[in-house]
Amino acid sequence: MKILLIEDEPELRTNIQRYLEAEHFVVSTVNNLRQASQKVNDYAYDCIVVDIMLPDGNGLSLIEQLKETHSEAGIIIISARNSLDDRITGLDLGADDYLIKPFYLPELNARIRSLMRRRQYAGEQQLVFGVLTLWPKREEVRVHSQVISLTPKEYALLLFMITNKDRLLTKEVIAEHVWGEHMTDADSLEFLYTHIRNLRKKLSGSGCPDYIKSRYGIGYVLTAEP
């Protein structure tokens, strides 16, 4: 899947690019609006990750250009401005998602994956991990071929962890993804532990190996390795 990343801050650009490439995306990068405009003109991308505040203008104008040319690409705005106006304007113009800096890289990955699922495959793509199969459109999970029933939170947890498989996900990253950004400064993330425990119980109860590993009390990794 081809991604165009428009970000003027070199270190940030490199970091995002490295992470996404490790997630098997093909990532092109540019650092200003003019180059971005040329790139989207010359090539077709599946997803465009655009910063709003760029040295030569506002990233929103690129979204306007994409919509004028009826581009099929999904658009994710990344912005340092936590402004409701910006968010509304961006989404009104046709952006699919809006992420506020600083964000966690696994979160960006999850957003891109979710967007790709919604766009390209009309949600019918299934995710397979070991003996697990997820049908995102139906929010259905199967172990082997047996459907298991999960609460929406447990489902969101599992989907997020499969999207970022083999990666250490800290409790904060998971909590922010599943419960929203206002939960991240909750003094205790104990509630996360409860949900993970229930999820593991349900999975192992259906004969699924214990893929979810706790790591140093920091967070969890979903992995098929022992």
Add this chain to the structure above:
Amino acid sequence: MKLIHKTTRYLAVVTIPIALAGAVLLYYLIHQVINKEIDELLSSELKQVQENLDRHPPGTGGLLNWDHNLQITPARVADSQPPVFTDTTLLDPIENKVVSVRMLRAVYPVGKDYYAIRLHQPYLEFQEIAQYLSIGIVLCFIALFAILLFIGTLLFRRVLQPFYTIIERLSQYRIDQHAAITFPASDVDEFRLLGQSITEMTQQAAYRYSQQKQFTDTTSHELQTPLSILSTDLDLLQQSAGLTEADSQRIHRSQRTIKRLSSMNQSLLLLTKIDNQQFLQVEPVDLGNLIGVLLDTFSDYAASKHMTFERSDQQKPVVVINRQLAFILLSNLIRNAIRHGRPASSIGIASGAHYYAIRNQGEPLPFPSEKLFQRFVRNPALPQSTGLGLAIVKEIADQSGLRVDHTYSASAGEHTFTITFQPAQG
């Protein structure tokens, strides 16, 4: 009170005493003039009577009283005195009623005899004239006052039209909208100057407003970008193979610290934005509804501390407020209650027509209560707290015309936050 009413009131306060005093004075003057005329009349009649007495000296036997207004009686010398005018009443023999009259008494010598002459003249018509005159004058005065008022009001409206336009435009002006304020041209210098001054003032305010707004945006960008670099660096570092447990935990701690810095930065910017009135859009907000949404969001958090919510807010007041700010206000208060509440206790939510109260059980404040809403005042036992949540609550309350109070009941070990407001009309 409107300007026109104020002016009219002053006008009335000044003119009515003058008019009353004038009417009294006028009545008195008319009386004086009438008296003088009657006295002159009586004097000339006296002269005629005296001439008649000289010409036809009456015999001692017959004193002719020509008419009932004149009486001549013989008098002794001792009674001799200068003519005297008096006011008195007499019985009018013709109309058979008591009338007030002006009387002239004099003693007049004819030869060696003396005659007392008494002349009187009823006031009757003169009094009527005086009355009619007075009534006429009072009526004229009232009419004059009414006309003055009417013309004054018309003039006032016309002359002050630009003034009212200025007021109307000003009340519609909103600093967060880009349209500049304009006023109609006026040929009155004062209004033209007023319009000019206000235009300049609002232009300056709008400029400062946009500067401030740009500042918060830029600050946000400048601070969040380095934090983003740090955060992504750590994300990548954390995925490296061969990290020891201690390394991983150090990285994790750094990530948490970055998050704390970022949320502190967001909170400070939010405070600045509220200060700068960047949330002017208001709408009627159903607080009960909003609380329902928030309790749902926080339910897992509360459940992890085995806390329950007790809602007794039957009244669901609607408040005109910025929706975003209302959300932040209530979310901060509820999160505060969960964070500082004793585990396994309950959080009470009650409401009335003019208030919303959120209470939680917990330890007394570790600092003086007057510091509660100050910035960076926090419970040192909770390292992730920024100490800005309640400062934001206070700022939102102040900007939105609400009042927020905190009370602690030592006996029940219970904190209560009360938001007091004016409910929306209709």
